[in-house]
Amino acid sequence: MVLDSVNAAGTGRSLSESDFRLICVNGFGDGWNHYAHSMCWFDGRIFVGTSRANFAALRLAGERPGINPWPIECPKDLYDLDRRAQIWEYTPETDTWRLAFRSPVVHGTNGRDDVPSYIGFRGMAVIQADGDPKPCLYVSAWSPYTAHSPDVLRSEDGVTFHPIKRPKFGPAVRTCRALELFDGRVHLSPTGSGTNKGFVQDIGSEAIVYANADLTQETWVAASEEGFGNPDNATVFELAQFDGHLYGGTVNPATGTEVWKTRGGTPPYRWTKVYDRGAGRGRNNEGSGAMCEFKGALYIGCGIINGGFHRSAGIGPAAAELIRVWPDDSWDLIVGEPRSTEHGLKFPLSGLGPGFDSLFNGYIWRLCEHDGWLYAGTYCWLNLLPYMAINAWPEDMVTLIRRWGVEELVSRQGGSELWRTPDGVHWEAVTRNGFGNKYNWGIRNIVSTPHGLFVATANPFGPKIALKRDGEWEYVPNPRGGCEVWLGQPGGNPA
Amino acid sequence: MSAPAAAPIWILAAPFSGASWLAGCLGRHPGLFATPELNLFMAPTVGELLDIFDIGQGAHAHGLLRALAELEFGSQSDAGIACARDWLEQRCDLSTGQVAAHLAARAAPRRLVVPDSESPLRPMDLQRLRTQIPDVSIVHLVRHPWEQGCLLAAWARERLFVPQDFKDHAFRPSQVEPQIPWLRSNTNIERLLQMLPAGQHLRLRDEDLSEQPVQGLTGFCNWLGLARDETTLQSMSDPHEWTFAGYGPGTAPYGLEPEVLEPFRDDDLELASLTTLSGPMPWQVEPEGLDAQVVRLARSYGYT
Numbered sequence: 001m002v003l004d005s006v007n008a009a010g011t012g013r014s015l016s017e018s019d020f021r022l023i024c025v026n027g028f029g030d031g032w033n034h035y036a037h038s039m040c041w042f043d044g045r046i047f048v049g050t051s052r053a054n055f056a057a058l059r060l061a062g063e064r065p066g067i068n069p070w071p072i073e074c075p076k077d078l079y080d081l082d083r084r085a086q087i088w089e090y091t092p093e094t095d096t097w098r099l100a101f102r103s104p105v106v107h108g109t110n111g112r113d114d115v116p117s118y119i120g121f122r123g124m125a126v127i128q129a130d131g132d133p134k135p136c137l138y139v140s141a142w143s144p145y146t147a148h149s150p151d152v153l154r155s156e157d158g159v160t161f162h163p164i165k166r167p168k169f170g171p172a173v174r175t176c177r178a179l180e181l182f183d184g185r186v187h188l189s190p191t192g193s194g195t196n197k198g199f200v201q202d203i204g205s206e207a208i209v210y211a212n213a214d215l216t217q218e219t220w221v222a223a224s225e226e227g228f229g230n231p232d233n234a235t236v237f238e239l240a241q242f243d244g245h246l247y248g249g250t251v252n253p254a255t256g257t258e259v260w261k262t263r264g265g266t267p268p269y270r271w272t273k274v275y276d277r278g279a280g281r282g283r284n285n286e287g288s289g290a291m292c293e294f295k296g297a298l299y300i301g302c303g304i305i306n307g308g309f310h311r312s313a314g315i316g317p318a319a320a321e322l323i324r325v326w327p328d329d330s331w332d333l334i335v336g337e338p339r340s341t342e343h344g345l346k347f348p349l350s351g352l353g354p355g356f357d358s359l360f361n362g363y364i365w366r367l368c369e370h371d372g373w374l375y376a377g378t379y380c381w382l383n384l385l386p387y388m389a390i391n392a393w394p395e396d397m398v399t400l401i402r403r404w405g406v407e408e409l410v411s412r413q414g415g416s417e418l419w420r421t422p423d424g425v426h427w428e429a430v431t432r433n434g435f436g437n438k439y440n441w442g443i444r445n446i447v448s449t450p451h452g453l454f455v456a457t458a459n460p461f462g463p464k465i466a467l468k469r470d471g472e473w474e475y476v477p478n479p480r481g482g483c484e485v486w487l488g489q490p491g492g493n494p495a
Numbered sequence: 496m497s498a499p500a501a502a503p504i505w506i507l508a509a510p511f512s513g514a515s516w517l518a519g520c521l522g523r524h525p526g527l528f529a530t531p532e533l534n535l536f537m538a539p540t541v542g543e544l545l546d547i548f549d550i551g552q553g554a555h556a557h558g559l560l561r562a563l564a565e566l567e568f569g570s571q572s573d574a575g576i577a578c579a580r581d582w583l584e585q586r587c588d589l590s591t592g593q594v595a596a597h598l599a600a601r602a603a604p605r606r607l608v609v610p611d612s613e614s615p616l617r618p619m620d621l622q623r624l625r626t627q628i629p630d631v632s633i634v635h636l637v638r639h640p641w642e643q644g645c646l647l648a649a650w651a652r653e654r655l656f657v658p659q660d661f662k663d664h665a666f667r668p669s670q671v672e673p674q675i676p677w678l679r680s681n682t683n684i685e686r687l688l689q690m691l692p693a694g695q696h697l698r699l700r701d702e703d704l705s706e707q708p709v710q711g712l713t714g715f716c717n718w719l720g721l722a723r724d725e726t727t728l729q730s731m732s733d734p735h736e737w738t739f740a741g742y743g744p745g746t747a748p749y750g751l752e753p754e755v756l757e758p759f760r761d762d763d764l765e766l767a768s769l770t771t772l773s774g775p776m777p778w779q780v781e782p783e784g785l786d787a788q789v790v791r792l793a794r795s796y797g798y799t
Contacts (some may be wrong), residue, residue, distance in 0.1 A: 280665060345672075351616055353660075
């Protein structure tokens with residue numbers, strides 16, 4: 001433990017909720033743009049990749065016990081929806097959005113001619129790989145099992161997007177997430193799988209990190225062995241660089257997330273374990289969902305897949321933790337449960353319990369440094385509460401929620417949270433209710449730019465939401481459903 | 496608001512380290528006015544603090560209500576508590592530091608003393624204390640981790656509700672582990688004190704005050720330039736006549752640490768007196784002894 005390990009020097013002005021301005025509402029005018037699933041600053045503009053109709057797909061993938069009615073109106077057939085994922089471009093100088101790309105459709109394995117190639121864009125990065133004349137925008141896509149293996153799209157200008165040659169994925173791989181240039185190679189890992197029997201958004205069918213130096217060539221190779229040698233590592237969910245290493249965090253439903261690192265070299269690399277068993281918390285730290293270097297340490301946001309409750313694996317519900325790793329592999333608990341570990345007692349240095357003291361924050365989903373401050377965004381499932389049969393929950397939980405009041409809870413704290421810190425220890429909330437919109441259930445992307453801090457949300461509560469009126473549920477249009485983008489600048493940058 | 500008064504004195508300690516007891520002692524000094532635990536810095540404003548009080552299951556509001564009832568409305572009666580609650584609800588926009596300043600002004604010319612075993616659990620609460628009362632004088636009160644652990648464990652044994660902060664969550668179900676709040680609080684206090692001038696804080700050991708109260712309290716009075724005549728020091732050795740000693744009225748009975756409200760069993764007290772930094776700790780389900788970090792910090796306080 002280092003008492004004075006953090007240094008608040010070099011911090012700029014922090015951003016408060018009043019510094020943020022809403023620059024995209026209602027899913028770019030289409031409430032089926034549920035997730036602003038990826039975001040990147042490229043050539044002086046912000047690019048946002050959407051995922052479409054996530055909540056409808058979840059509903060139609062199978063029964064969801066305990067949720068009734070379904071919070072949004074869904075068609076009987078998923079193919080009645082336009083699920084072609086979109087990429088939007090924002091120009092700060094003109095305060096305007098442009099639809100930069102829309103997924104094409106293909107002839108699907110189901111015989112239909114209108115199957116989207118991509119139903120989501122889950123990762124973005126600006127990378128200049130071998131063969132790139134300049135830094136290019138790369139976008140990792142999410143493809144339905146009726147289409148084809150997922151692609152990585154490349155754009156030199158933000159106008160035209162073309163798929164590059166993909167790794168030889170197994171047939172069940174449906175999506176990738178992180179794209180990380182390290183040691184002269186681009187790295188990615190499958191993070192979602194699907195077949196005609198269903199899909200799992202957060203677990204790939206192969207837990208491998210792939211690497212390729214020249215993205216114009218089909219020269220992808222495995223940079224890690226499957227699951228870093230542990231078959232319980234179901235997915236390498238997040239990648240990040242820190243201290244001259246590439247770090248990989250896994251989803252491990254058996255014993256909890258593992259974090260590994262490598263110096264690179266000739267693939268497959270030699271990886272060493274930083275920690276395992278969910279940093280001593282076990283399965284309640286099932287996965288590592290966000291990683292960000294900040295003032296000499298790597299911060300890792302954890303979570304349980306499926307929003308903090310991995311029902312099929314019997315994990316959770318539990319709120320998320322935040323871990324801080326140092327170059328020597330020692331680690332601190334920043335937000336979470338105090339506990340004894342093989343490295344001694346760990347207590348949350350921030351003083352905050354799991355989920356920033358909120359049971360409902362199932363992930364710490366994104367981390368980003370901006371102007372000397374670290375920002376952390378959560379996924380919060382509180383806004384599902386009105387649709388959940390809480391009568392079946394443990395009695396003390398029900399008592400507590402009734403005491404607080406469902407409506408009161410949702411109106412005050414429904415929606416994701418954004419927190420900031422100058423040193424990793426002292427945290428203050430920027431928003432605890434999705435910037436005042438309870439339907440923003442996740443801070444899905446945070447991007448620091450010269451123009452300010454862009455924050456993009458996951459908001460699946462559109463286009464029509466179930467509301468109870470006079471004791472009866474009905475579906476009504478929700479003008480605040482669909483992903484949002486907020487821009488933070490000191491003083492609030494009036495348009 | 497009232498005119499500025501001398502900066503308050505804040506007693507920072509891990510839970511079950513004697514903060515309430517010391518406040519009672521200091522409250523007997525004619526130049527000091529000691530309150531119960533106020534828990535002011537759990538939030539930046541009164542409005543947010545009332546929200547936390549309202550949503551919590553504990554009695555976090557009681558100390559502040561008792562202090563306000565006494566200082567603002569003249570008595571710790573149920574009527575006074577009701578007035579104190581109204582007073583707060585009408586001032587939701589006030590910063591919690593302003594409330595501390597107001598209480599200090601009401602206590603003047605006596606200097607306000609506030610015991611606090613809650614803020615040390617959270618760095619942000621300590622930061623609010625430091626930034627909202629920059630000239631605060633801080634007493635860092637420590638107790639041997641064995642004794643603190645035995646007392647906390649004895650208290651928790653009889654409780655259905657024990658704060659999550661007091662538990663080791665490596666166990667399912669989680670187990671009470673007093674070392675955790677001891678290490679956490681003292682570490683956070685140490686981090687705070689590193690940011691303050693040396694003359695602004697003083698460390699006291701609970702055991703020294705218990706064994707040689709006159710000597711210990713003399714040192715305290717010297718530090719603050721307070722009168723330290725024999726009568727005063729004798730009076731300070733017995734906190735039972737303190738304004739806030741014991742339970743408050745029915746609508747706000749608490750505000751003090753349990754150790755000064757409810758007597759421990761003799762065998763618990765005897766066990767707590769057998770202090771050591773080695774060997775298995777009596778409260779542990781799987782006895783492993785004290786954590787190395789706890790031992791290191793305890794030794795730096797002179798414990799063996």
